[in-house]
Amino acid sequence: xxxxxxxxxxxxxxxxxxxxxxxxxxxxxxxxxxxxxxxxxxxxxxxxxxxxxxxxxxxxxxxxxxxxxxxxxxxxxxxxxxxxxxxxxxxxxxxxxxxxxxxxxxxxxxxxxxxxxxxxxxxxxxxxxxxxxxxxxxxxxxxxxxxxxxxxxxxxxxxxxxxxxxxxxxxxxxxxxxxxxxxxxxxxxxxxxxxxxxxxxxxxxxxxxxxxxxxxxxxxxxxxxxxxxxxxxxxxxxxxxxxxxxxxxxxxxxxxxxxxxxxxxxxxxxxxxxxxxxxxxxxxxxxxxxxxxxxxxxxxxxxxxxxxxxxxxxxxxxxxxxxxxxxxxxxxxxxxxxxxxxxxxxxxxxxxxxxxxxxxxxxxxxxxxxxxxxxxxxxxxxxxxxxxxxxxxxxxxxxxxxxxxxxxxxxxxxxxxxxxxxxxxxxxxxxxxxxxxxxxxxxxxxxxxxxxxxxxxxxxxxxxxxxxxxxxxxxxxxxxxxxxxxxxxxxxxxxxxxxxxxxxxxxxxxxxxxxxxxxxxxxxxxxxxxxxxxxxxxxxxxxxxxxxxxxxxxxxxxxxxxxxxxxxxxxxxxxxxxxxxxxxxxxxxxxxxxxxxxxxxxxxxxxxxxxxxxxxxxxxxxxxxxxxxxxxxxxxxxxxxxxxxxxxxxxxxxxxxxxxxxxxxxxxx
Numbered sequence: 001x002x003x004x005x006x007x008x009x010x011x012x013x014x015x016x017x018x019x020x021x022x023x024x025x026x027x028x029x030x031x032x033x034x035x036x037x038x039x040x041x042x043x044x045x046x047x048x049x050x051x052x053x054x055x056x057x058x059x060x061x062x063x064x065x066x067x068x069x070x071x072x073x074x075x076x077x078x079x080x081x082x083x084x085x086x087x088x089x090x091x092x093x094x095x096x097x098x099x100x101x102x103x104x105x106x107x108x109x110x111x112x113x114x115x116x117x118x119x120x121x122x123x124x125x126x127x128x129x130x131x132x133x134x135x136x137x138x139x140x141x142x143x144x145x146x147x148x149x150x151x152x153x154x155x156x157x158x159x160x161x162x163x164x165x166x167x168x169x170x171x172x173x174x175x176x177x178x179x180x181x182x183x184x185x186x187x188x189x190x191x192x193x194x195x196x197x198x199x200x201x202x203x204x205x206x207x208x209x210x211x212x213x214x215x216x217x218x219x220x221x222x223x224x225x226x227x228x229x230x231x232x233x234x235x236x237x238x239x240x241x242x243x244x245x246x247x248x249x250x251x252x253x254x255x256x257x258x259x260x261x262x263x264x265x266x267x268x269x270x271x272x273x274x275x276x277x278x279x280x281x282x283x284x285x286x287x288x289x290x291x292x293x294x295x296x297x298x299x300x301x302x303x304x305x306x307x308x309x310x311x312x313x314x315x316x317x318x319x320x321x322x323x324x325x326x327x328x329x330x331x332x333x334x335x336x337x338x339x340x341x342x343x344x345x346x347x348x349x350x351x352x353x354x355x356x357x358x359x360x361x362x363x364x365x366x367x368x369x370x371x372x373x374x375x376x377x378x379x380x381x382x383x384x385x386x387x388x389x390x391x392x393x394x395x396x397x398x399x400x401x402x403x404x405x406x407x408x409x410x411x412x413x414x415x416x417x418x419x420x421x422x423x424x425x426x427x428x429x430x431x432x433x434x435x436x437x438x439x440x441x442x443x444x445x446x447x448x449x450x451x452x453x454x455x456x457x458x459x460x461x462x463x464x465x466x467x468x469x470x471x472x473x474x475x476x477x478x479x480x481x482x483x484x485x486x487x488x489x490x491x492x493x494x495x496x497x498x499x500x501x502x503x504x505x506x507x508x509x510x511x512x513x514x515x516x517x518x519x520x521x522x523x524x525x526x527x528x529x530x531x532x533x534x535x536x537x538x539x540x541x542x543x544x545x546x547x548x549x550x551x552x553x554x555x556x557x558x559x560x561x562x563x564x565x566x567x568x569x570x571x572x573x574x575x576x577x578x579x580x581x582x583x584x585x586x587x588x589x590x591x592x593x594x595x596x597x598x599x600x601x602x603x604x605x606x607x608x609x610x611x612x613x614x615x616x617x618x619x620x621x622x623x624x625x626x627x628x629x630x631x632x633x634x635x636x637x638x639x640x641x642x643x644x645x646x647x648x649x650x651x652x653x654x655x656x657x658x659x660x661x662x663x664x665x666x667x668x669x
Contacts, residue, residue, distance in 0.1 A: 014186050018243045019307030020389040020398055023409055025090045025147040030384045032404030032425065035574045037324075037331075037380050038088050042097055044331030045365065045536070046088050046377040049081050052332070052365040052536035053373045057081060075120050076134035077370040078104075080293075083141035084377025090148045091384050105141055109157050116160030124166060133173035135161075136233070139180040144385075146187070159184055159193055169196075170203035176233045182244050194244065201241055204234075212278075215250060218257035223264050228274020228291045229371075231257075236298035239305045254302065268340050268499060268507045268514050268657055269325060269649055270317030271295050275337050275352040283505050283658035284626050286339035286352050286361070289326045290371050292318055293378040300386050303400060309449045309474050312400045316451075316512045319383045319401075320427050324579045324650030327376060328363050332536050334376045336360040336368030340507075340649075340657035343519060343547050343624045344600060346540035347526050351601075351623040356608035359529075363653060364538030366531040388420075396445030398475065399434070402426045404571060412444035418482070420446075427512045428578055428585035428648075429568040430493055436486040444482065447475040448490055453511055458491040496558040496588075503627040504665070505658040506551050508590065508646065510564075515588050515646040516655035518581045520545035543654055548599065549592040550633065550662035552641055563589040563643075584647035593662050594638040601625045627660050634665045 030038055041047070050057045056074035082101045089097025112118050119138065123131045139158060146154050162181055169177045181197035184190065208214045212226035213234035224231060235257045242251035265272040265279060271287045272295060273279035296315045303311035326338035335345070337352055337360045347359040360368040367373075388407040389398040395411055397420065406421045419437040426432055434446075450457050452473035459466040459476065470476050478488070494511030501507060508515050522542040529538035553561060565587040569576045578585045601623040607616050628636065649657060 014189050014244070015246075016186065016243055016392060017246045018305045019392060020304040020400070021392055022147070022304070022386060023388055023390055023407065024150070025087060025144055025385050026093075027407055027409050028091065028384060028388050029093075029406045030091055030404070031406060031422075032571055032574060033428075033569055033576060033578050034380075034384055034403045034405060035092070036577050037579075038092055038384065039574070040329075040331040040577070041084075041088050041377060041380065042092060042094055045334070045373065046081075046085050046331070047097055047100070048536070049365070049373060049377070052531075052533055053370070054366065054531040056370060057373070074370070075123065076137050077374040079134055079137035079141060080290075080371065080374030081377055083137065083144060084293075084374070084379075084381055086141050087144045087381035087385055088377065090144065091381055101141065102145065105138075105145060108138070109142070109154065112157055112160065115166060116157070116164035117166050118157060118161040131174070132167050132169060133176055133233075136173070136176040136180055139177075143180070143183060152187075155184060155188055159188065159190060162193060162196060165196075168203070169200040170207055173230055173233055175200055175204040175237065178237050179240055182240055185244065198241070198245070201237060212257075215253040218253035218260075219249075221260070224257070224260055224278050227277050228272060228288055229276075229294050231261075231274075231278060232272075232291060232294040232298045236301045239301045243301075243305050251305065255306070258299065258302065267322075268501065268509075269321040269338075270314065270319075270514075271322040275354050277354075280502070282502050282626070283341050284339060284351055284624065286337040287322065288372060289334055289336060289338055290375040292322045292326060293375045293382065296379060297382055300382070303386075304389060307475070310452060312449050313451050313453070313473075313512070315383065315386075316401060316427065317514075319379060320512050321514045321649040323379045323383075325652060325655075328539070328653065329577060329579045329651075333363040333365055333539055334367060334372060335363055336372045339624070340514075340516075341624055341655070343543050343654055343656065344541070344622050345654060346542065346622070347528065348619060348621050349623060353609050355610065357606050357617050357619065357621045358608075359526075362526070362538070362540060364526065364529055364532060365536045367538075391445060391447060394445050396447060396477070396479075398447040398449075400449060402432055402449070412442055414442070416440070416442040416444075418442055418444065423571045425568040425571055425578075425585070426492075429566070430491055430511075432490045432492070434488040434490070436482045436484065436488070438482060438484050441481050441483050443480070445477050445479045446482075446488070447477045448488075449475055451492060451512065453494070453497075453509075454492045455495065456493050458489075458493075460489040460491075462487055463489075496562055496564070498553070498555050498558070500661075501658050504630050504633065504661045505627055506553075506661040506664075507658050508551070508553075508562075508588065510586070510588075513586065514649040514657060516649045516652045516657040517547060517549060517644060517659075518584075518647050518652050519543045519547045519654035519656070521654055541653055543600075546594065547654075547656050548595045549642075549644055549656065550595050550637060550660035550665075552591045552593050552662040552666070554663045554667070561591050565589070579648075579650050581647055581651045584651045586648060588646040589643045590646055591641050592644045592659070593641055595628060595633060595660060596636040596638065597632070598625060598628050598636070598660075627658065630665060633660050633662070637662055637665065 086101035185194040212224040238250035238254035273285035387401040424432040532538040
C-alpha cells in the first residue's frame with residue numbers, strides 16, 4: 001500500500017456533477033401506510049429472517065460473518081438482509097433492528113486481516129473468481145450506518161480493505177465495488193480510492209467489451225440478454241462514474257441501457273423481466289424479486305445524477321406495484337419469481353423456462369435460492385430513504401418520491417433547520433399537502449415532481465393557486481421566503497388509461513397504480529417445505545373464483561364504462577394496511593367477457609433450463625396459461641358482458657393483469 005500524503009489523509013473537497021444528493025437517513029420519517037409497511041417488515045421477514053428461512057440466515061445467531069464457515073453466496077445474501085434491516089431500523093427508530101444488524105456489521109469492521117482485508121476468508125482465497133461482489137452488498141449496509149451516524153472512523157477500515165488490493169475488481173460483478181469506492185471518495189476526498197475506482201471500471205470495460213454491461217455495449221442499440229441482477233448492479237455504474245468525473249459518455253451509456261430495458265423488457269408492474277436473464281414483455285414473463293430492489297436502487301442513481309423526474313416515476317411504479325405484489329401482506333413470505341399474470345402459486349407452479357415446475361413462484365420464506373429472501377427487505381426502505389433529496393445547486397429540498405412522511409433538514413445559505421410534514425394517502429389519493437415548520441422565516445427552494453402521467457396538475461400555496469407553468473414529467477421549483485405554518489397543496493389528477501402488450505394483451509392503469517383482477521384464494525400450508533415455521537409458513541395458493549376474463553373496453557370508453565370507487569386510507573392511520581384485497585383503497589368495475597376453455601395448463605412431463613443445461617422432469621404440474629390466440633379468443637368469447645372488480649396490483653397474490661383484448665377482436669373492421 002502506498003503511503004498517503006497529508007492532503008490524501010485529510011481529504012479534499014469533492015466536486016459532484018449530480019443534481020441531487022441523499023439526505024442523512026434519519027432526516028426522513030415514514031408516516032401513515034408507509035410506516036405500516038415498514039413495521040410489517042420489522043415484525044416479518046426483515047426482523048426475523050434468521051428464524052423463518054433457515055440457512056444461511058440462521059447462522060447469524062451462532063457465528064460471525066468473518067468465520068471460514070461463510071461462503072461467497074451466503075455473504076451476499078445475508079448482507080442484503082443486513083442492509084434492508086438496518087435501513088428499516090433507522091427509518092423506524094427501532095433499536096431491535098438496528099442492534100441486530102450492527103452486531104454483525106461492527107464485528108466485520110473491527111476484525112480486519114493484517115493486510116486490511118475485511119470479510120470471509122473464503123472470498124479472500126478466491127481473488128480472481130468474481131468473488132468480491134458480496135462486499136458491495138455488505139458495504140451498502142455500512143453506507144446506511146454512516147448516513148445515520150456520520151462517524152468517520154467507520155470509513156478508515158473500508159479504505160484499507162480496498163487499498164490492500166488483495167484482489168482485482170475488474171471481473172464479473174466484482175466491478176460493482178466501484179460504487180462503494182466512489183462513495184468513500186466523496187466522503188473522504190482520498191484520491192487514491194478515486195484512482196483505484198476508475199482503474200477498476202476501465203479494466204472491466206477492457207475485459208468485457210462484448211458483455212451487455214460494458215460502456216460500449218450499453219451505448220449500442222443491441223438488445224440485452226444479461227442476467228437481470230447483474231445488469232442492474234453493473235449498468236448503473238456509468239452514472240456513478242459520471243457523477244465524479246463529468247465524463248458524459250459514461251452517463252449516456254447508463255441512460256441508453258435503461259431506455260433499452262424500457263423498450264425490450266419492462267413489465268407492466270414496473271420491473272424488467274428477469275428469470276434469471278432479461279427476457280421480454282410477454283404476459284407470462286416474470287421478474288426476480290431481487291430486481292425490485294436492485295432496479296429501483298440503480299434507477300435512484302439516475303434520478304439523483306440527472307435530476308430527471310422520469311426516474312422517480314419509474315421507482316414509484318415499481319414500489320407501488322411489483323414490490324407489494326411479490327410478498328404476502330404481513331411480509332412473512334415472498335416469491336422468487338413474480339408475474340403480472342399468475343392464477344396459481346404452489347410448489348410446482350413456476351411457469352418460467354428457468355426452474356420450470358419448481359416452487360420459485362410460490363409464497364414462502366425461502367421460495368428458491370436465498371438471495372431474494374435477503375434482498376426483498378431493501379425495496380421499501382430504499383424508497384423511503386430517497387423520498388426527500390437535497391438540491392446540490394442551492395441546498396434546497398426536493399420531494400422526489402411521494403408518500404406520507406416528514407423531513408428535517410438544514411436548507412438555504414444559512415443552513416437553517418426546517419421541518420416539512422407531507423400529509424397524503426398517495427398513491428391512493430390525488431392530493432398531497434406539505435406543511436412547513438420553522439423557528440423563523442427562511443428562504444430556500446422546494447422542488448415538487450409533476451409525474452409524466454399527470455395532465456392537469458394544480459399547485460396552491462396558502463390556498464392561492466400558483467401561476468407558474470406546471471410541466472408534466474419535470475420538477476417545479478418554488479423559491480420563496482417560507483414562514484412557519486405555510487401550506488403547499490399539490491393535486492395530481494389520475495386518469496384511467498389502457499396499455500397494450502404482446503399476444504393481444506391489454507392492461508388498465510391510473511396514475512402510478514396498475515390494476516389486476518383479484519382471484520379468490522385457497523391457502524394451504526406446504527407441509528413438505530423444510531424452510532418454514534409456525535409463524536412463517538410456506539404457502540400453496542389455489543384459485544377459487546373465475547379468472548378467465550377478457551377486457552371489453554376501448555380507450556374512448558374509459559370514462560363512461562369504468563366505475564371508480566375510492567376509499568382512500570386515513571392519512572395518519574399507521575394501523576391501516578392498504579394492500580389487503582378486502583380493504584383496497586381503489587376499486588375499478590370494468591366490462592369484461594368470460595373466455596371459454598381458457599384454463600390452467602396441466603402437464604406431466606416438462607423440460608426446463610438451468611445453468612448447466614436442459615433437464616427433464618416428471619410429475620403433476622399446473623401452470624398459469626398464456627393469453628389465448630386471437631382466433632381462439634374470438635371463437636370462445638362469451639356474448640355476455642359482465643362487470644368485474646379490479647384492485648391495485650399490490651393488493652393481490654393471485655391475479656390477472658394483462659387481459660385478452662376482447663374489444664380488439666369484437667370490434668375489428
